[in-house]
Amino acid sequence: MRLRSAVNLADVREAARRRLPRPVFDMIDGGADDELTLARNEAAFREIRLRPRVLADVSAVDPAVELFGRRVSLPVLLAPTGGGRIAHRRAELAVAAAAAAQDTVYVQSTVTGYPLEEVSRAGGGGLWYQLYLPSTREETRTALDRVAAAGYRVLVLTVDTPVFGGRERDRRNGFGLPVRPTPGMLLHGASRPAWAVEFLRGNLPTRRDGRLSAWATQRQILASPRPVTWADLAFVRGLWDGPLVVKGVLRSEEVPRLLDSGADGVVVSNHGGRQLDGVQATVEALPAVVDAVAGRVPVLLDGGVRRGTDVLKALALGATAVLVGRPYLYGLAAGGQAGVEHVLELLRAELLRAMALTGSRTPGDVDRGLLLLPGG
Numbered sequence: 001m002r003l004r005s006a007v008n009l010a011d012v013r014e015a016a017r018r019r020l021p022r023p024v025f026d027m028i029d030g031g032a033d034d035e036l037t038l039a040r041n042e043a044a045f046r047e048i049r050l051r052p053r054v055l056a057d058v059s060a061v062d063p064a065v066e067l068f069g070r071r072v073s074l075p076v077l078l079a080p081t082g083g084g085r086i087a088h089r090r091a092e093l094a095v096a097a098a099a100a101a102q103d104t105v106y107v108q109s110t111v112t113g114y115p116l117e118e119v120s121r122a123g124g125g126g127l128w129y130q131l132y133l134p135s136t137r138e139e140t141r142t143a144l145d146r147v148a149a150a151g152y153r154v155l156v157l158t159v160d161t162p163v164f165g166g167r168e169r170d171r172r173n174g175f176g177l178p179v180r181p182t183p184g185m186l187l188h189g190a191s192r193p194a195w196a197v198e199f200l201r202g203n204l205p206t207r208r209d210g211r212l213s214a215w216a217t218q219r220q221i222l223a224s225p226r227p228v229t230w231a232d233l234a235f236v237r238g239l240w241d242g243p244l245v246v247k248g249v250l251r252s253e254e255v256p257r258l259l260d261s262g263a264d265g266v267v268v269s270n271h272g273g274r275q276l277d278g279v280q281a282t283v284e285a286l287p288a289v290v291d292a293v294a295g296r297v298p299v300l301l302d303g304g305v306r307r308g309t310d311v312l313k314a315l316a317l318g319a320t321a322v323l324v325g326r327p328y329l330y331g332l333a334a335g336g337q338a339g340v341e342h343v344l345e346l347l348r349a350e351l352l353r354a355m356a357l358t359g360s361r362t363p364g365d366v367d368r369g370l371l372l373l374p375g376g
């Protein structure tokens with residue numbers, strides 16, 4: 001399967017599988033423990049049925065939404081993901097440029113292979129930044145000053161990673177970041193020569209562009225994820241002037257306190273099934289969170305979005321937009337910036353079609369009446 005002939009996201013995943021050494025593909029593709037939640041995220045979308053509205057004038061369909069004062073042409077954002085440099089040499093730079101070209105938002109991860117100033121430039125400014133807390137408050141202050149100075153508009157605080165989930169595929173493959181040239185890795189690399197050549201070109205250490213320090217930063221963060229507490233949330237809120245979004249919310253009971261703490265948005269997320277296995281699918285958690293938020297701030301969702309109809313279903317349940325993680329990493333691996341854009345174009349075309357076929361001209365027309373929920 002080649003990227004250009006990929007007609008859907010499953011094809012793009014297959015193109016990535018063929019390009020990447022197995023441990024690298026597994027690192028992206030995998031989830032925690034038995035991968036129950038990973039599978040459930042997708043299955044729960046499939047179990048929702050649609051009830052299309054007919055006789056609407058859908059000659060012009062526009063999926064654009066507004067988020068924190070910015071019009072975004074597609075309610076599909078690119079979720080923060082670390083370690084993109086093992087998928088493609090240009091990693092975050094390619095993803096940021098793709099998001100800008102497709103007029104959507106890229107949330108850059110703290111775990112980055114390129115300095116955040118460079119990524120911001122590649123994306124034309126106005127990106128969102130995802131924060132994993134540094135070890136001290138002083139470092140947090142310095143980090144946030146740097147993020148703001150680099151032109152990031154929205155801060156996303158990820159709260160579901162006090163420790164890392166059990167990634168058994170990685171342990172079985174002996175995989176860790178940064179990628180070390182073990183005999184096993186070299187063998188896997190040899191089975192994917194196109195990837196290996198790219199990887200070496202992009203990752204041979206040079207003093208000039210700070211690649212070494214980028215990898216060192218990754219190692220530090222990956223060695224020590226740390227809990228984010230309510231007190232940390234208040235501290236970060238005090239430091240960050242722009243919109244603050246909390247990512248990793250599943251319990252509607254926590255919504256009032258989140259909003260009281262100054263959250264300007266929430267992302268219903270289980271980290272793509274990579275943290276606690278056995279938690280519910282995000283689309284199952286969404287309705288209660290939406291009800292608790294009651295329209296006061298935007299609610300976003302990620303996890304298992306693989307079709308335009310999945311986007312439509314999330315919007316119908318009250319999400320303002322969704323994010324995708326793995327799908328664009330598959331695109332990145334298979335074709336760099338063009339691959340990420342291809343994924344966004346496929347989702348855009350599918351969403352436009354789904355909207356037209358359900359009589360929805362804008363996301364405002366997409367409501368719960370379009371859905372038949374399981375057991376409903």
Ligand code: FNR
Pocket residue numbers: 027028029041079080081082083109110111130158247269270271272273274302303304305323324325326327329
């Ligand atoms: C992630 N995710 C993630 N989230 C985050 O807040 N910071 C991070 O650095 C990462 N890193 C990361 C790496 C990889 C390889 C993956 C696949 C995911 C989680 C990500 O933001 C998002 O929640 C999920 O990927 C959404 O699920 P789907 O779209 O992959 O099913």
